[in-house]
Structures are given as C-alpha cells and as structure tokens.
Amino acid sequence: MTTRPAPYVRCAVCGETWPRLSPRVECPCGGLLEVVQDPRHSARTLRARFDRRRSGDPSVEGSGVWRFRELLLPGRGPVVTHPEGNTTLYRRDTVARWVGLEDLALKHEGENPTGSFKDRGMTVAVTQAVRAGATAVACASTGNTSASLAAYAAQAGRPALVFVPAGKVAAGKLAQALAYGARTLLVRGDFDTCLRLVRETAETLGVALLNSINPWRLEGQKTIVWEMLQQRGWDPPDWIVVPAGALGNTSAFGKALREAKQLGLIRRVPRVASIQARGANPFYRSFRTGFRKRFRVQAETVATAIRIGDPASHDRAVRTIRETRGLVEAVSDAQILEAKAVVDGSGIGCEPASAAAVAGTRQLVRKGLIKKGHSVVAVLTGNLLKDPDAVMGFHARKGRWRNPPVEIEPRLSDVERVLKRRR
C-alpha cells in the first residue's frame, strides 16, 4: 500500500487509500471512508497552540460584553453571562457591491447566544437586577428582547413575564420565549401598547422592568460598538449604520462613542445612521423637522422587530444623531426584503429588521450622503432563523431572488427536469 502525506482518506473496511483531494466518498468495496490524520504531532506544541488560539471560554472572561466591565457594571457579585458577544465582523463582496461601497463590514449580532444583540444588554441588566434583589423580571417586546430576557432569567433562576403583540411576533422568537420558560402574554395590541402595560405591571407588582428604557440594557449594548472598534484596532469607520425601532441601540451607540472619545480610546467619532422602516418611521419624520417635532405613528412593516410607533428612547437617540453628525433614513419593506435576500445569499443571513441597515446604507450611498470611498460598518441585529416565515413567504413570491423549494417523486427524471428549469 502506498504511504501518503496525511491527512489522507482510507477505506475502513479494505484499507485502500486515496489522497486528500480525491472526490471519493465511498470505497468501490462498499466500505465507508475515514480520514487519517498525521500521528506524529508533538502533544506539547499542539497544546500550546490550541491554548493560544482559544478565544472564548464559558466565563466572564470569555464574554464580549464583560471584557469591558470596568466601563459597564464593575464590582463584586454574581454575573449572569452565557457568555455573549464576540461576534464576527464580516466582509462580503457581493453585499458591498450591491450597496455600492468598497469598504463595507457587517457586524453580525445574530451570532449572540439567543440570536440577537439583545443578549449584550440583557446580561448586564439581569446581572444588575439580581444584585439589586429582583425576584422577577418583565419586558414588552417585538420578540427578541423577550427571547433574551427569558434565557437570562432562566439562567438566573428568576421568573420572567413577557408581553408581546399577538400575531406580530416572528415564530423563532416566540418559540424561544416559551422554550426558556417565560410566562408569555400575547397582548391584543401593538408593541407600544405592550410597553404601556408592562410599565404599569412593573410599578404595581414590583417586578424589575428590563426594556431598553432600563439604563443597564444600554450599558451592555455599548459593547457592540467597542468590540467592533477593537476588531478594527481602534480605527473607527466613517459610518456605523443601525436599524432603529425603540431607539435603544441608537442611544447606546452614541454613549459608547462619547465615552470612547472622552477616555481617549478613539480620536475621531464615526457618524451614526439610524434606519427605520417606512411604515414605522416616527424618528425619521422627527429628523426631517430638525428634531423640532416628535411623532407617534401607527406602525406597520414586514420587519416586525422594528414595528414601533412611539420609540421610548427618542430623546437620547436625538443626542446620538446630533453629537455624531448622524442621519436618519427610512426604507420600504420591498427594499428591506431585497437587502435581506442579498445578505442571505452571501451565506451570512439575517432577519428582516437587520436588513434595513443594509438597505439604508445603499440608499444613503445612492443619495451621495455616504461617499463611495467611506468605510461603513452595518450592524446585523438578528439571526436569519428568527423569522422563517419571512423567508418562506419571500421565496414563494415572484421576483429576481426567488428560490422556492420543489417537491418531487423520488426518481432521477424528476431531478433532471427540475435542474433544467429556471427558478
């Protein structure tokens, strides 16, 4: 038998071998193949290498939030962490080209433990609530906050109560809240109604309120910006683009940049662009009046995460836009879904609200407000799997990106027929 450089492929039955680039997956004898690795490595070298390469560990030290703990919630006491953060800053040419930029990075907060950026705020807010003696926690939510709260409450051993708009929460998010054991109330009303009800409930029943009006949530969410800056060697991009609903993130980003500048972690403050859905655009309308007026709208959009008509953090978000010389833009549902198809098709994927950031970036480039030479980081706030119905609905409809599944009889001729057909 020939000796081959490892790793190579060997039949587990007859022992025949093939080189590693062989397209074979089965042996002619019918046996299954196995990969043979080089047995001559030194254990000491390997251990040292593996230890050096290990990025996260399941403790406070491994968290992309608590790494910055001096600037969040210092002090002794238990920390309720999964851990979270350490999300990827992606570069994908197909997305950058579609947007019209050369230097576009996507910070994928959908890689957090419950699939959205909410975990960064929740780990700090639940930790603070536990230290402060909370016996139960509650929130109103368009879905992601409730999923995150439910997970962190379960870990902390505290009952969770969540209020979500009936019929307007994506399937993945509702499933999470139930699975993690939160008492889940489907309120006949929108998010803004849910928020009013949970505020009353928290006040009356003495339950800790963990919506983004809770300042500790914003402390945790600052780390999206800090971690991104650290990933770039503390060299700020020209723009940070973020989808906007209740405006907690927009507010947290402003605070993160203000503090980073004051502390001397960065010399220059990037501009923040907040993107709303056209059907849920009170902040955009306010921006158009130079923030002289505040609006409340009846919100409707396919991006249910940001289906919010009266954003609670309006005032502190205004400060972010003013201080960073930022912008607010609004995009249609069709633009959101097209952007989502582009991000999904790049192999990364995100939920509809996240795609608003990408659609908004493209629109701002087209308007010439973001220059083609600018560096931009767009934040993908939630995971593709959060909203499977949005994906299935989109691919069932006509359009350039359409990719519907095809049901067939189990025979080769059906496969051939389908492969010949256009989508």
Ligand code: F0G
């Ligand atoms: N993207 C996603 C995926 C969200 O879930 C949210 C908000 C936003 C963007 C907007 O962020 O509210 O800070 O301006 N979701 C909240 C929730 C409202 O209840 O899950 P924001």
